[in-house]
Amino acid sequence: MKYDFDKIVDRHGTDCYKWDMIAKRKLPADTLPLWVADMDFETVPEVKERLKEVADRGIYGYSMLGDGYYHALKNWFSERFGWQVEKDWVIVTPGVVFALAAAVRAYTKEGDSVMIQRPVYHPFTNVVKENGRKLVNNPLVMENGKYHMDYEDMERKITEEQVKLFLLCSPHNPVSRVWTKEELCQAAEICKKHGVIMIVDEIHCDFVYEGYHHTSFGTLSEYADNAVICTAPSKTFNLAELQLSNIMIPNPELRKTFQAEMDKVFYSDANLFGQVSCQAAYEYGAQWMDELRVYLQGNITYIRDYLAEHLPKVHLIEPEGTYLLWVDFREYGLSAEALNAKILKDARIWFNEGSMFGPEGAGFMRINIASPRSMIVEAMERLGEVFGE
Structure with a gap:
C-alpha cells in the first residue's frame, strides 16, 4: 500500500471528542475509544498540503465555490456511482444533520408526521422531535442476522399517520446495510404513491465492501425528483470539523423550498477550509480511499475471526458498508446498563451503546473500526479477557 494506516497518531490534548473526553468523563486513562464516528487516520496528504497553503496565505475572507469545486464534486460522483450531478442541484450546508433539520422545517409544519427506521443514527430522532414534528417509526426487521x-x-x-417526510439512511448507520437498488425502489415507490418526500442520507456512501454496491438515490431517475440527497466528504476523508456537506436536490421546486429555509438562518458562505479540503479530497483521494477500504476490511476480518474463535456468544452483524460495526451481545442476557458497564469499566473500551439508536438497539453495541489494527487487536483481546469462558 502507498498509505500507512498502521501509523499511530497521538490525538490526546487536541480537544477531540474521541480521546480527550476520556479524561473529562474520568474514565481510566488507557480506555480505548471506539465510539464517535471519526477516524484515527490522517487524511489525504494533498488535503493537508492544500490546507497549509491556504493557512499560510494569512487572509481568510469571504470566499465562493469556484468551478474547480463543482468539477471535482461532479467527477467523484460520476466515476464512483455513475451519477451525473448538476452544479445547480448543489446546496452547501455545515453538515448533514444540519441539512436533515433544515429539511424537516422546510417540508413539514409543526405536528406533521416524519418517518424514520430505527435502530438508526440518533440525530434522526432528534431533528424530528426537537422541531415539534410527530415521530413515526418504521422499525427495521432482523432475520437470520440481516436487517x-x-x-x-x-x-x-x-x-394512517399521514406521513409527509421520510428520512432514509443509505448506507445504514448503525446496522451497516447497503440497500440494494430493488430495496430503494420499493421504498421510493411507496413514498411517491403517497406524496411523501424522501430525505436520503448518503454520508457513508464511499464505505462499501467487496460483494456489495451502493446505489446512489440520484441514479434512480424515476424517483430522484422526489428526493433531497445528502452527501459530504467528512466521513470519507476524516474532515468532520471542517463542516461542509453537499446537498443535492434535482427537483427545482424542492430545491427552492430548501433554499428558502437556508435563507431564514442566513447561511450562504461555506467554510473556506471546508471548501478547500472537499475539493482536494475529491481530486486526489481516490487511491487513498480505495486502500483505506481494503484496510478496514482487514479489521473486519480480524474481528470476525476473533469473535468466532474466542467469543461465540457475540454475534457480528455482517457489515456491508460504513466503518461502524453492529454487534449483538444479547446472548449474555445482560441489561443494557450492565452490558455497557462491563465493557466500559471492566474491559476499558468505549463503544456506542445500542439503545442510543432506539430501543430496538438494546443489547447491541456500535463499534468504530476506523483505527490502526493494533488498537483493534487490543480491544478484542480485552473483550476476550472480560467475556471469555
Whole structure:
C-alpha cells in the first residue's frame, strides 16, 4: 500500500471528542475509544498540503465555490456511482444533520408526521422531535442476522399517520446495510404513491465492501425528483470539523423550498477550509480511499475471526458498508446498563451503546473500526479477557 494506516497518531490534548473526553468523563486513562464516528487516520496528504497553503496565505475572507469545486464534486460522483450531478442541484450546508433539520422545517409544519427506521443514527430522532414534528417509526426487521425494511408496515403507517417526510439512511448507520437498488425502489415507490418526500442520507456512501454496491438515490431517475440527497466528504476523508456537506436536490421546486429555509438562518458562505479540503479530497483521494477500504476490511476480518474463535456468544452483524460495526451481545442476557458497564469499566473500551439508536438497539453495541489494527487487536483481546469462558 502507498498509505500507512498502521501509523499511530497521538490525538490526546487536541480537544477531540474521541480521546480527550476520556479524561473529562474520568474514565481510566488507557480506555480505548471506539465510539464517535471519526477516524484515527490522517487524511489525504494533498488535503493537508492544500490546507497549509491556504493557512499560510494569512487572509481568510469571504470566499465562493469556484468551478474547480463543482468539477471535482461532479467527477467523484460520476466515476464512483455513475451519477451525473448538476452544479445547480448543489446546496452547501455545515453538515448533514444540519441539512436533515433544515429539511424537516422546510417540508413539514409543526405536528406533521416524519418517518424514520430505527435502530438508526440518533440525530434522526432528534431533528424530528426537537422541531415539534410527530415521530413515526418504521422499525427495521432482523432475520437470520440481516436487517431489512418492512414495506407493509411502512405503507400502513404512512397512510394512517399521514406521513409527509421520510428520512432514509443509505448506507445504514448503525446496522451497516447497503440497500440494494430493488430495496430503494420499493421504498421510493411507496413514498411517491403517497406524496411523501424522501430525505436520503448518503454520508457513508464511499464505505462499501467487496460483494456489495451502493446505489446512489440520484441514479434512480424515476424517483430522484422526489428526493433531497445528502452527501459530504467528512466521513470519507476524516474532515468532520471542517463542516461542509453537499446537498443535492434535482427537483427545482424542492430545491427552492430548501433554499428558502437556508435563507431564514442566513447561511450562504461555506467554510473556506471546508471548501478547500472537499475539493482536494475529491481530486486526489481516490487511491487513498480505495486502500483505506481494503484496510478496514482487514479489521473486519480480524474481528470476525476473533469473535468466532474466542467469543461465540457475540454475534457480528455482517457489515456491508460504513466503518461502524453492529454487534449483538444479547446472548449474555445482560441489561443494557450492565452490558455497557462491563465493557466500559471492566474491559476499558468505549463503544456506542445500542439503545442510543432506539430501543430496538438494546443489547447491541456500535463499534468504530476506523483505527490502526493494533488498537483493534487490543480491544478484542480485552473483550476476550472480560467475556471469555
